[in-house]
Amino acid sequence: MDSKSYRLREFINPGDGRSLMVDASAGLALGPLAGLEHFAEAVKPILPLVDGVVASPGQARHLTGRTRAEAALLARADWTNALRGPDFVLPPETISHIPLLAPSDALDLGASALVLYFLLGHEEQIEAGCLRSTVQLALQGSQVGMPLVVDVQPVGPRVVLRGKAIELGVSYALEGGADGVAVPWPGRASLEMILKLSAGMPVWIKPTSLEAVESELAEALILGAAGLWLDERLFSQPDPLGVLETLRAQIHKIVSVG
Amino acid sequence: MYLGLQARLDRLFNRQGDGRAVCVAADHGYMSDVTPNVVNLRPITAAVIQGGVDGILLSPGQAMRLAPLFQGRDGPALILRADWMNMPRLGTSNVANAVPQRLLVHQKVVTAGQALDLGASAITIYLFLGYNDRVEATGIEVCARFVAECHQIGLPCIIEPLAYGGQVTGANSVEILTLGARMAVELGADALKIPYTGDVDTFRHLVDVSGVPVLVLGGARSDNERDALELFAEGLEAGASGCLMGRNVTKSPDPKRLVEQLCGIAHKGWSVERAMRTEEWAYLKLKAHPAKCTGCMLCVTACVASHDSGAYGNHLARLRIDPGVKAGQHKVMFCTLCKKCLDVCPTAALRWHPENGAVELLVDKCTACDKCVEICPTEVIVHSDAGIQIATGETLDWYPVVCDLCGGEPECATICPTGAIFVDERKELA
Numbered sequence: 001m002d003s004k005s006y007r008l009r010e011f012i013n014p015g016d017g018r019s020l021m022v023d024a025s026a027g028l029a030l031g032p033l034a035g036l037e038h039f040a041e042a043v044k045p046i047l048p049l050v051d052g053v054v055a056s057p058g059q060a061r062h063l064t065g066r067t068r069a070e071a072a073l074l075a076r077a078d079w080t081n082a083l084r085g086p087d088f089v090l091p092p093e094t095i096s097h098i099p100l101l102a103p104s105d106a107l108d109l110g111a112s113a114l115v116l117y118f119l120l121g122h123e124e125q126i127e128a129g130c131l132r133s134t135v136q137l138a139l140q141g142s143q144v145g146m147p148l149v150v151d152v153q154p155v156g157p158r159v160v161l162r163g164k165a166i167e168l169g170v171s172y173a174l175e176g177g178a179d180g181v182a183v184p185w186p187g188r189a190s191l192e193m194i195l196k197l198s199a200g201m202p203v204w205i206k207p208t209s210l211e212a213v214e215s216e217l218a219e220a221l222i223l224g225a226a227g228l229w230l231d232e233r234l235f236s237q238p239d240p241l242g243v244l245e246t247l248r249a250q251i252h253k254i255v256s257v258g
Numbered sequence: 259m260y261l262g263l264q265a266r267l268d269r270l271f272n273r274q275g276d277g278r279a280v281c282v283a284a285d286h287g288y289m290s291d292v293t294p295n296v297v298n299l300r301p302i303t304a305a306v307i308q309g310g311v312d313g314i315l316l317s318p319g320q321a322m323r324l325a326p327l328f329q330g331r332d333g334p335a336l337i338l339r340a341d342w343m344n345m346p347r348l349g350t351s352n353v354a355n356a357v358p359q360r361l362l363v364h365q366k367v368v369t370a371g372q373a374l375d376l377g378a379s380a381i382t383i384y385l386f387l388g389y390n391d392r393v394e395a396t397g398i399e400v401c402a403r404f405v406a407e408c409h410q411i412g413l414p415c416i417i418e419p420l421a422y423g424g425q426v427t428g429a430n431s432v433e434i435l436t437l438g439a440r441m442a443v444e445l446g447a448d449a450l451k452i453p454y455t456g457d458v459d460t461f462r463h464l465v466d467v468s469g470v471p472v473l474v475l476g477g478a479r480s481d482n483e484r485d486a487l488e489l490f491a492e493g494l495e496a497g498a499s500g501c502l503m504g505r506n507v508t509k510s511p512d513p514k515r516l517v518e519q520l521c522g523i524a525h526k527g528w529s530v531e532r533a534m535r536t537e538e539w540a541y542l543k544l545k546a547h548p549a550k551c552t553g554c555m556l557c558v559t560a561c562v563a564s565h566d567s568g569a570y571g572n573h574l575a576r577l578r579i580d581p582g583v584k585a586g587q588h589k590v591m592f593c594t595l596c597k598k599c600l601d602v603c604p605t606a607a608l609r610w611h612p613e614n615g616a617v618e619l620l621v622d623k624c625t626a627c628d629k630c631v632e633i634c635p636t637e638v639i640v641h642s643d644a645g646i647q648i649a650t651g652e653t654l655d656w657y658p659v660v661c662d663l664c665g666g667e668p669e670c671a672t673i674c675p676t677g678a679i680f681v682d683e684r685k686e687l688a
Contacts, residue, residue, distance in 0.1 A: 096395030
């Protein structure tokens with residue numbers, strides 16, 4: 001087994017091939033978010049409950065002292081203003097996408113993987129840049145054993161068929177050399193296509209909302225998805241730990257005895 | 259690598275052991291037009307170092323030229339401006355602008371390794387928000403590259419988020435600054451240099467969500483130096499770790515004094531009122547030519563005669579002569595306005611007189627604790643012979659007798675027949 005496979009096993013349970021992931025890196029583009037104002041205080045309590053946490057390069061340095069039983073660190077490799085909506089204090093007029101980290105930087109941070117956005121539906125050069133970054137990070141990552149997870153974001157105004165756009169993003173990620181993909185819930189039919197396409201590459205589902213998460217997750221697990229990829233909205237919940245305990249039990253089929 | 263990073267952060271923020279830093283930005287010649295503070299950079303830099311500044315921000319060229327000023331254990335930390343931009347030259351509003359610029363340009367100029375070679379303890383770089391998406395994206399890229407370079411070699415990276423451009427309004431500037439602060443930290447900034455948001459509550463929130471040391475910057479120079487002190491004090495109240503103040507200091511008529519005032523607020527817990535008292539410090543200063551002193555003691559006699567200390571005797575004089583063997587060997591000892599008695603007084607019974615700039619005793623606050631008498635390096639604070647009843651009805655057995663400069667016309671200097679004691683400096687209050 002190569003070093004990349006070892007690192008993948010740090011956040012994908014080798015026993016069931018599944019994991020519960022939380023992406024807490026949105027502050028890089030969106031600033032202080034509800035529940036994440038104090039990053040370390042908000043994230044450290046969830047570490048025993050999840051398999052991986054995605055953090056920005058700056059916040060990754062604050063997640064020190066993690067034990068083997070706690071979540072692996074995944075480093076956000078890029079920045080974009082595409083996540084900002086029209087109501088944001090600086091609504092984007094043109095979309096930018098900037099690579100921030102190389103795989104060797106992620107090694108320095110002690111990360112188990114790099115996470116890269118793949119933006120679909122914006123200007124052509126943005127999509128081209130995402131593809132180039134995917135290929136480069138995958139190639140460089142292979143040399144140092146650093147896995148790459150692609151976070152598919154079909155959020156641009158030119159997305160017409162959302163499910164097909166997600167399939168396209170997964171295909172590009174796969175062709176570019178990604179080791180895993182996180183996709184928005186695409187619907188059952190598209191997910192079946194994506195899982196067939198991915199040919200064993202882990203696929204995490206980003207739920208439509210926290211209300212819909214249990215039903216979407218159940219369906220995704222039956223079809224063969226690797227688990228769940230939650231975002232910053234988790235931290236604005238009244239009881240994030242309770243939410244995670246429920247989802248963790250569902251993903252890893254933990255049954256209480258007695 | 260983290261050992262080097264922490265050591266350099268400590269050099270900047272922990273020179274006084276309190277986690278705070280008073281820094282001066284003197285990099286304006288690098289980006290704006292030639293102004294007097296740019297022309298006179300060397301004496302200004304020397305003055306702020308004398309004032310006790312903790313760090314100075316300089317351009318690469320000036321860092322090389324002024325390197326000798328930073329030498330020594332007590333020398334300040336060098337912060338290097340590692341990028342360049344043309345913002346101060348944009349538009350036509352600045353009448354001194356020789357070559358107005360049309361577009362904001364922001365670029366990386368030196369590497370972190372080059373900054374380290376120059377002896378920097380940290381670098382500073384801008385992060386512009388609100389101009390347009392391209393400039394913001396470029397800034398993100400530049401900051402990320404600097405952070406990565408800096409952390410490879412253990413050099414702290416201070417990011418300076420600025421809300422500037424057509425997307426910035428009075429209504430959203432605080433929100434944009436807070437966004438910029440958090441983005442900078444997410445990128446890996448070790449500290450922030452950031453404008454004050456205008457009120458304690460919003461700045462406290464900014465500091466709170468940053469989670470790294472925040473240095474408040476001063477912005478355009480105010481004619482009233484009290485404004486700069488108040489801005490700084492409010493920043494500290496909101497949780498800032500210090501300041502990185504530029505034009506308010508470098509364009510000040512007395513940069514050394516302003517740095518002393520800022521250091522007093524940061525490191526000694528002074529209020530703005532307390533810091534402003536140093537304004538009167540230079541109002542009147544006594545000096546001596548010991549070689550001219552004949553030991554006639556007229557100064558001592560005149561001092562006693564011109565004050566009512568409740569008793570009479572040369573031991574009640576507010577100056578003294580340490581006698582030598584012959585004329586020219588006597589030492590004239592008087593109040594040097596060193597302020598040690600003010601600093602040590604536990605009840606603030608000693609203060610600067612608001613009009614004549616001398617030490618004044620507020621006898622009702624005095625507890626006769628003796629600390630001022632003990633600490634006076636020239637031993638010219640003495641015990642009164644008689645006690646005194648204070649406003650509470652209590653009676654003090656004695657009270658300290660301190661030099662009041664005779665309200666502005668010191669008798670000792672007036673009467674000295676040889677000019678051995680004289681008024682060296684007199685500054686009228688504004």
